[in-house]
Amino acid sequence: MVPMDPSISSSSSPLRLPGSPTSPGASSTPSPRPTLVAAGRQPAAAPSTTRLRAISPSQSQSPPTPASPVEPFGFDALKGTFSVDVAAADARALDVPLAAPFTIASSRLVAVSNVAVRVELRTGAVGWGEAPVLPSVTAEDQPAALDAAGRACAALVGAPAAPLGAVLQDLASVLPGHAFASARAGVEMALIDAVANSIGIPLWRLFGGASDSVTTDITIPIVTPNEAAQLAAKYRGQGFQTLKLKVGKNLNSDIEVLKAIRFVHPDCSFILDANEGYTANQAIEVLDRLNEMGVTPVLFEQPVHRDDWDGLRDVTSVAMDKYKVAVAADESCRNLLDAQKIIDGNLAHVINIKLAKLGVLGALEIIDAARKANIALMIGGMVETRIAMGFAGHLAAGLGCFSFIDLDTPLLLSEDPVYGGYEAFGPLYKFTNARGHGGFLHLDNDASK
Structure with missing residues (x-):
């Protein structure tokens, strides 16, 4: 497991994505630790619309060697003990055709038009998430989800190391509510997957281990x-x-x-x-x-x-x-x-x-x-x-x-x-x-x- 830096507070601190609103009445006193937008960092450019394309996996690539896991494996425990330090993050359009049109009472689809999210920690562990988009249910369409996830990824890369729980809570505050739920879910998935990969356990164990x-x-x-x-x-x-x-x-x-x-x-x-x-x-x-x-x-x-x-x-x-x-x-x-x-x-x-x-x-x-x-x-x-x-x-x-x-x-x-x-x-x-x-x-x- 990545050791916790004693200088990092376990309490959540303000995380600001480019263009995110500031709460009314917020104090002007600087935060005890830096925000997710590094000092002097320019607002992120619009995320790339490069598509994802499946290609044969490289046999030369191997997953990072996991650090020795620490009990307990539970997700709640890791939120307070695992220090997240993001080296790279990216959001891309994920378009896949359906085998046949999919019609429900509120919409008709012929293809998946979602957003894939990749997060890499400084340990070398990589996590993947997906922001699923269905405008009749989600508030976002693909361009909106891609923009929100892309801004979140840029902010994560510019942020200092922090406890997993603090990062996730801050992410929820800057991609709030149902309006950004799909993009938020995609980034959350990628972060949690990266953490599980880093400590070398499957997610089903992280979430309780009831069944595989x-x-x-x-x-x-x-x-x-x-x-x-x-x-x-x-x-x-x-x-x-x-x-x-x-x-x-x-x-x-x-x-x-x-x-x-x-x-x-x-x-x-x-x-x-x-x-x-x-x-x-x-x-x-x-x-x-x-x-x-x-x-x-x-x-x-x-x-x-x-x-x-x-x-x-x-x-x-x-x-x-x-x-x-x-x-x-x-x-x-x-x-x-x-x-x-x-x-x-x-x-x-x-x-x-x-x-x-x-x-x-x-x-x-x-x-x-x-x-x-x-x-x-x-x-x-x-x-x-x-x-x-x-x-x-x-x-x-x-x-x-x-x-x-x-x-x-x-x-x-x-x-x-x-x-x-x-x-x-x-x-x-x-x-x-x-x-x-x-x-x-x-x-x-x-x-x-």
């Missing part, structure tokens, strides 16, 4: 009944027992798709995800009609608009009282205040944790609140590569507290740009890597290749 594997569902987007049946038959052959069906654009069409899937995969479990597409009355009608078919979903995710709290409460009540169906809040939960509102008002039975809408630290806060309130948890994502999904999978495996695992979107891409990382055996993800999340990309500075 997870089993995911797989998603069928909004398609025709025939297309849905073909996908369901394919996924049945691959061993998937839980299918997540995107609904919410047309109630009658949704029912026909459900019938077609049920015909080819009669033993599967269903998750319905309306992505805010129904009114409360429509959502309840869907459950009524499914009951007539003898179908009971295991979960009904985000049935109504994110701000329709009364509608969410009504669907949650009817779904459980009448049909014993749990309801999950996804888009309705964008921060800890939303989570507390859901918990206090009994507005949903499950909260869906997505790092891209909450950030890593924000997600851990909500997980803690939900567990204390005995609210069930789901972990999901946007449309992501195995960088972000690998991090989320390690988190879920290590904590061992998720009732629903929805980490399937790398399976929907036309190509896999990620080297290393977890191993997928149908729905089973095994985290066999020795350190971090194990996934990495190769940067190609020639965007024409």
Whole structure:
């Protein structure tokens, strides 16, 4: 482990990205340690839009020799004891086509347009993160996330060594709230991955060590009944027992798709995800009609608009009282205040944790609140590569507290740009890597290749 410099305070200090606002009434007294923008440093230029391109890994490159780990391995302990000193950091556009268009109630995608983040510590350890972008859910589009992550990376390189916890808290203060959640998540992932690589342990151990594997569902987007049946038959052959069906654009069409899937995969479990597409009355009608078919979903995710709290409460009540169906809040939960509102008002039975809408630290806060309130948890994502999904999978495996695992979107891409990382055996993800999340990309500075 990197030894803690005794001159470094463990308390968080003001971290200022180029262009970040100063809190009203802030004292003009200098901070006990330098800010993340080094003295005389010019504001960072706009981050490069050079794309990431997968190339064969160099056999001559080998990971840095890890320092001897110090017990305990827990993430909370490391936040106070590990000194982060960033040598290099970079944010790049990460564009990967989908194998087929992915349509949900609120949007349609043909490619991943995310942001990859690479952080290298002065120990030589490297970490990778990904800022997943889905404008119907995240506040950022790709250019905004790329700009925010790029500024954060420039600030990290210009900053002195500091405790991991202080760096992460400062990062949350300068990329605050839901408005910067995706970019913040990408940088947080890369920093935490670099730390885990430096001390030589996998992330699932860092987050608690409950398990080294997870089993995911797989998603069928909004398609025709025939297309849905073909996908369901394919996924049945691959061993998937839980299918997540995107609904919410047309109630009658949704029912026909459900019938077609049920015909080819009669033993599967269903998750319905309306992505805010129904009114409360429509959502309840869907459950009524499914009951007539003898179908009971295991979960009904985000049935109504994110701000329709009364509608969410009504669907949650009817779904459980009448049909014993749990309801999950996804888009309705964008921060800890939303989570507390859901918990206090009994507005949903499950909260869906997505790092891209909450950030890593924000997600851990909500997980803690939900567990204390005995609210069930789901972990999901946007449309992501195995960088972000690998991090989320390690988190879920290590904590061992998720009732629903929805980490399937790398399976929907036309190509896999990620080297290393977890191993997928149908729905089973095994985290066999020795350190971090194990996934990495190769940067190609020639965007024409």
